[in-house]
Amino acid sequence: MEVDTQHYDDIIIGNGKAGKTLAPALVADGRKTALVERSLNMIGGGCINIACIPTKTMVASANVANIVRNSAAYGVKTNTPTVNLAEVIQRKRSVVQGMREMNLHNLETALDNNLIVGEARFVAPKKIAVTTTLGNNRLLTAERLFINTGTRPLIPSIPGLTEVEFLTSESIMELEHLPEHLIVLGSGYIGLEFAQMFRRFGSFVTVIGQSEQILSQQDPDIAIALQALLEKDGIEFLLKAKVLRVDRTGNETILQIQVGDRSLSLQGSHLLIAVGRAPNTESLNLPAAGVATDTRGFIQVNDRLETNVPGIWALGDINGGPQYTHISLDDYRIIKANLIDGGDRSTGDRLVPSCLFIDPELAHVGLTETEAQQQGYAIRVAKVDASAVPRARTLGQTDGLLKAIVDADTGRILGCSLLCHEAGEVISTVQMVMQAQMPYTILRDGILTHPTMTEGLNILFSKL
Ligand SMILES: Cc1cc2nc3c(=O)[nH]c(=O)nc-3n(C[C@H](O)[C@H](O)[C@H](O)COP(=O)(O)OP(=O)(O)OC[C@H]3O[C@@H](n4cnc5c(N)ncnc54)[C@H](O)[C@@H]3O)c2cc1C
Numbered sequence: 001m002e003v004d005t006q007h008y009d010d011i012i013i014g015n016g017k018a019g020k021t022l023a024p025a026l027v028a029d030g031r032k033t034a035l036v037e038r039s040l041n042m043i044g045g046g047c048i049n050i051a052c053i054p055t056k057t058m059v060a061s062a063n064v065a066n067i068v069r070n071s072a073a074y075g076v077k078t079n080t081p082t083v084n085l086a087e088v089i090q091r092k093r094s095v096v097q098g099m100r101e102m103n104l105h106n107l108e109t110a111l112d113n114n115l116i117v118g119e120a121r122f123v124a125p126k127k128i129a130v131t132t133t134l135g136n137n138r139l140l141t142a143e144r145l146f147i148n149t150g151t152r153p154l155i156p157s158i159p160g161l162t163e164v165e166f167l168t169s170e171s172i173m174e175l176e177h178l179p180e181h182l183i184v185l186g187s188g189y190i191g192l193e194f195a196q197m198f199r200r201f202g203s204f205v206t207v208i209g210q211s212e213q214i215l216s217q218q219d220p221d222i223a224i225a226l227q228a229l230l231e232k233d234g235i236e237f238l239l240k241a242k243v244l245r246v247d248r249t250g251n252e253t254i255l256q257i258q259v260g261d262r263s264l265s266l267q268g269s270h271l272l273i274a275v276g277r278a279p280n281t282e283s284l285n286l287p288a289a290g291v292a293t294d295t296r297g298f299i300q301v302n303d304r305l306e307t308n309v310p311g312i313w314a315l316g317d318i319n320g321g322p323q324y325t326h327i328s329l330d331d332y333r334i335i336k337a338n339l340i341d342g343g344d345r346s347t348g349d350r351l352v353p354s355c356l357f358i359d360p361e362l363a364h365v366g367l368t369e370t371e372a373q374q375q376g377y378a379i380r381v382a383k384v385d386a387s388a389v390p391r392a393r394t395l396g397q398t399d400g401l402l403k404a405i406v407d408a409d410t411g412r413i414l415g416c417s418l419l420c421h422e423a424g425e426v427i428s429t430v431q432m433v434m435q436a437q438m439p440y441t442i443l444r445d446g447i448l449t450h451p452t453m454t455e456g457l458n459i460l461f462s463k464l
């Protein structure tokens, strides 16, 4: 059957943070814009539906369980907490649903019936076919296209894995019964957040990592401090480990593992796979558009987020950059600056902050000590235990380490890692000083409220 082709000025594929923010901005700029999102359950994108927001909602429940469990240390007597995972999941669903409805309202208001729910695939460089969730086939063309299709869990090829049931970051947030023993494959962001969350819910947890240390991009001293506090929570680690085979017998998943020259077998009730993300490019049929990808399948872009095809941009995780919602948002800002505001922005001037939402948090901005050395800087390093911060003592949150790397020649801060209570908030203060290109002495000598965690920056920078 002949399908009519509709023409737009701009089409956005995928409503990640970048896409859903860009759509109203393009409309406001007078462009006839369509946004194509493949699932009604993903309105608002991965962050609010299956990633940041649901995980942090569940982390909040886990931390409540932990506070109640340890309340006696604060002079408050309670009974041992009972975690009802079904109710934790229900709370998460309700937070997600509220945010999804708000996003749907915002997009429908901005786009009217040009919010199209269906999977998009290229049929030519500036032409896409969409099979809508209502079963209609549509052909759309546009002068400019913006790809913001995100990622999905990467499933490693381990013998036996596809024959057993395993969990991903998505399915683990739908469990209604607590795993007795959760095995987590992967000691990065996703693995560690779920490991501590489920340990605090009451599961026995083992984390398997292939590298020598957890969070391989961090300095070893930070990774060691982080591992020590997670071990204090009762989490077990197997590092430098290679999973050779996975089997399922009865209610147990059995992993054959090589650790150094030792072979061992590990049994658990559930297995979570958290070894990175794969790009959502296959369904897009990129060869029809001639858009180039790298060896991992991520779309190649220059520092202005332009693909090799003029008039096609890639934003968010799909372009192979740092995988954070705030980076996807900044990708939107770059497009807005360059295409709407007549500016000239690139990814070159970025400082990338991040926060691992375990308790206490691990926040980072700029270079690690290892990276600063590799880049040839003459550096000075400040370090202090979290217990040196008065606020940490009042809260009974004394585990952790604060570390800063400063350029010895200019006094500018090159990077900072904070493993302490509220680190995700405190790091923004460091980031602002870095962005303003001020010397570290601003944080050493500035008057900061006592007793706050931010005051810890006075203490940290006075170590230099
Ligand atoms: C468990 C987890 C926790 C995380 N926690 C954090 C955190 O705390 N902080 C943080 O900053 N980052 C976090 N991240 C990373 C963060 O979620 C991503 O970096 C962020 O969502 C960026 O998404 P995006 O803009 O690339 O697109 P996404 O949000 O992934 O959206 C892509 C959209 O495209 C749609 N789509 C895909 N293919 C097609 C197609 N062919 N046609 C139409 N639509 C399509 C998808 O359905 C989806 O809605 C977390 C990630 C995970 C997995």
Ligand SMILES: NC(=O)c1ccc[n+]([C@@H]2O[C@H](COP(=O)([O-])OP(=O)(O)OC[C@H]3O[C@@H](n4cnc5c(N)ncnc54)[C@H](O)[C@@H]3O)[C@@H](O)[C@H]2O)c1
Pocket (backbone or CB within 6 Å): 156, 185, 186, 187, 188, 189, 190, 191, 193, 208, 209, 210, 211, 214, 215, 216, 241, 242, 243, 274, 275, 276, 277, 322, 323, 324, 354, 355, 356, 357
């Ligand atoms: N708080 C946050 O901001 C947050 C939270 C979750 C996810 N994220 C984002 O999502 C991304 C993906 O998270 P992730 O944890 O899946 O990836 P990751 O890259 O953070 O960690 C994956 C880990 O798995 C290990 N690994 C890979 N293959 C393995 C194997 N076969 N066996 C054992 N270990 C293996 C890697 O060495 C690595 O340490 C993160 O990099 C981050 O950008 C952010």
